[in-house]
Amino acid sequence: xxxxxxxxxxxxxxxxxxxxxxxxxxxxxxxxxxxxxxxxxxxxxxxxxxxxxxxxxxxxxxxxxxxxxxxxxxxxxxxxxxxxxxxxxxxxxxxxxxxxxxxxxxxxxxxxxxxxxxxxxxxxxxxxxxxxxxxxxxxxxxxxxxxxxxxxxxxxxxxxxxxxxxxxxxxxxxxxxxxxxxxxxxxxxxxxxxxxxxxxxxxxxxxxxxxxxxxxxxxxxxxxxxxxxxxx
Amino acid sequence: xxxxxxxxxxxxxxxxxxxxxxxxxxxxxxxxxxxxxxxxxxxxxxxxxxxxxxxxxxxxxxxxxxxxxxxxxxxxxxxxxxxxxxxxxxxxxxxxxxxxxxxxxxxxxxxxxxxxxxxxxxxxxxxxxxxxxxxxxxxxxxxxxxxxxxxxxxxxxxxxxxxxxxxxxxxxxxxxxxxxxxxxxxxxxxxxxxxxxxxxxxxxxxxxxxxxxxxxxxxxxxxxxxxxxxxx
DNA sequence: CGCGCTCGTTGCGCCAGGACAAAGACCCTG
DNA sequence: CAGGGTCTTTGTCCTGGCGCAACGAGCGCG
Numbered sequence: 001x002x003x004x005x006x007x008x009x010x011x012x013x014x015x016x017x018x019x020x021x022x023x024x025x026x027x028x029x030x031x032x033x034x035x036x037x038x039x040x041x042x043x044x045x046x047x048x049x050x051x052x053x054x055x056x057x058x059x060x061x062x063x064x065x066x067x068x069x070x071x072x073x074x075x076x077x078x079x080x081x082x083x084x085x086x087x088x089x090x091x092x093x094x095x096x097x098x099x100x101x102x103x104x105x106x107x108x109x110x111x112x113x114x115x116x117x118x119x120x121x122x123x124x125x126x127x128x129x130x131x132x133x134x135x136x137x138x139x140x141x142x143x144x145x146x147x148x149x150x151x152x153x154x155x156x157x158x159x160x161x162x163x164x165x166x167x168x169x170x171x172x173x174x175x176x177x178x179x180x181x182x183x184x185x186x187x188x189x190x191x192x193x194x195x196x197x198x199x200x201x202x203x204x205x206x207x208x209x210x211x212x213x214x215x216x217x218x219x220x221x222x223x224x225x226x227x228x229x230x231x232x
Numbered sequence: 233x234x235x236x237x238x239x240x241x242x243x244x245x246x247x248x249x250x251x252x253x254x255x256x257x258x259x260x261x262x263x264x265x266x267x268x269x270x271x272x273x274x275x276x277x278x279x280x281x282x283x284x285x286x287x288x289x290x291x292x293x294x295x296x297x298x299x300x301x302x303x304x305x306x307x308x309x310x311x312x313x314x315x316x317x318x319x320x321x322x323x324x325x326x327x328x329x330x331x332x333x334x335x336x337x338x339x340x341x342x343x344x345x346x347x348x349x350x351x352x353x354x355x356x357x358x359x360x361x362x363x364x365x366x367x368x369x370x371x372x373x374x375x376x377x378x379x380x381x382x383x384x385x386x387x388x389x390x391x392x393x394x395x396x397x398x399x400x401x402x403x404x405x406x407x408x409x410x411x412x413x414x415x416x417x418x419x420x421x422x423x424x425x426x427x428x429x430x431x432x433x434x435x436x437x438x439x440x441x442x443x444x445x446x447x448x449x450x451x452x453x454x455x456x457x458x459x460x461x462x463x464x
Numbered sequence: 465c466g467c468g469c470t471c472g473t474t475g476c477g478c479c480a481g482g483a484c485a486a487a488g489a490c491c492c493t494g
Numbered sequence: 495c496a497g498g499g500t501c502t503t504t505g506t507c508c509t510g511g512c513g514c515a516a517c518g519a520g521c522g523c524g
Contacts, residue, residue, distance in 0.1 A: 063371070063375055065375060065379050066460065067379075069378075069379045071374070071375050071378045071379060073371050073374070073375075084364070087357075087360060087361070087364065088360070088361060088364025088365065088367070088368065089361045089364060089365065090364075090368070094368060094371065095371075114357070117353050117356065117357055118353050121349050121350050121352075121353045121356055124349065124353055124356035124357060124360060125319075125346070125349055125356060127360065128319060128320070128356060128359065128360050128363065129319070129320060129321045131360065131363055131364060131367060132316070132319065132320025132321060132322075132363060133320065133321060134367055135320065135363060135366055135367045135370060136320065136322070136326060138367060138370035138371060138374060139295070139305050139326065139327075139370060141374055142303070142305070142370060142373055142374055142377065142421075143295055143297060143303050143305075145374065145377040145378065145421060146301075146303045146377065146418075146420075146421030147297050147299075147301045147303060147421070186378075188378075189374075189377060189378030189379070228298065
């Protein structure tokens with residue numbers, strides 16, 4: 001498909017052991033797609049006929065419960081694969097990936113996955129490592145939700161965000177995409193109100209600097225202390 | 233290795249596309265090991281040099297937090313692989329699998345994994361599906377912990393247990409291995425006390441029947457209603 | 465067969481944090 | 495630059511469920 005930046009894809013860990021020829025065959029089956037901010041790539045419950053790779057931008061994957069509550073399952077960063085339902089033995093997508101920022105994805109029909117793995121075991125190994133890491137993260141989150149109180153959980157979430165999407169500025173580290181208090185609440189299993197209170201308190205202490213859909217971490221070290229230690 | 237029940241292994245979904253010859257080569261590298269109740273197969277933090285398959289019995293995988301709190305990450309059922317850290321790009325085991333009942337495991341050196349996947353992509357695909365399901369379960373648990381209150385979470389946990397380890401008896405469905413209130417608490421992110429209160433209440437309503445390390449579900453349908461619906 | 469240990473039950477007080485409410489602050493649009 | 499929508503802040507109240515404490519019950523062991 002014309003338009004896909006081949007060297008960008010080439011550099012992804014997921015494809016690190018593929019030959020150029022193999023990569024080309026893979027890209028030949030791919031389609032590129034632009035996703036505007038606020039738009040969903042697909043919807044929860046929809047039949048899973050494609051899987052995706054995020055090239056640019058940022059997505060948040062949400063799930064809606066039966067009673068309408070929403071949670072953010074994870075963020076998708078550039079280079080991540082998502083919409084992998086079929087390979088995970090599901091017929092429908094378990095969540096909805098929505099663009100938090102202007103994004104570009106490429107996608108393949110699900111059949112392609114099986115075909116390529118047969119010919120190239122490395123791909124499966126790499127994908128498994130990537131899914132394995134997601135599993136680790138999920139377990140970490142479960143542990144946090146079970147044992148830590150809200151302020152610690154929010155601290156951990158923010159630290160994770162600057163790790164995965166932090167851009168160093170003169171005043172500190174900025175989270176590189178628009179994120180609301182509501183988003184952070186849905187990532188940590190609390191309410192918008194509690195997050196707002198906590199961030200305000202941190203701002204008073206000089207740990208962070210807020211703003212509409214913005215967050216700048218001034219003092220990551222103190223935040224880390226707060227996240228780990230018992231004392232605030 | 234002598235002593236491994238080949239037809240039992242043959243029947244596992246994980247190996248469903250392997251030829252008999254391939255299976256034999258795999259088993260040739262395996263070691264069998266008996267694990268007594270209460271004993272750990274390995275310890276959290278230990279260097280991951282082997283991976284495992286549970287043949288018989290039941291394991292609970294726990295993680296301990298820095299401040300000493302414990303949670304149950306998941307239960308391992310017969311046929312499940314565990315201790316997969318290396319394939320997931322970790323050097324050490326993230327948790328401790330402890331036998332809840334007399335168990336038998338087989339294990340391989342981690343190097344074997346890479347070798348076999350190269351020769352047999354199906355194995356990778358199967359393993360990925362299995363890990364994918366674990367990821368789904370983890371997300372489900374995260375969603376529950378974020379949105380549901382304790383009684384609902386406990387209901388879900390118990391339902392999951394009878395699904396994965398339920399033995400139908402005349403009076404209802406029994407959980408087929410010793411499980412304490414503390415265990416259920418660690419699975420649902422609450423305290424032993426709350427679980428005890430909840431189960432007592434259910435017993436009064438005739439939904440379950442308790443006992444020391446025992447649990448019998450008398451009325452799974454009502455429990456399911458309680459887990460899903462808003463009303464108790 | 466009685467002693468001790470582990471596991472389970474239950475009562476009570478307290479508080480983190482959720483629910484509700486209302487008022488700013490910021491941004492886009494016409 | 496006025497108006498409306500969205501996001502955020504902050505206050506007040508209220509409750510689920512945790513912490514603490516003490517007791518009861520089943521099980522294994524000498």
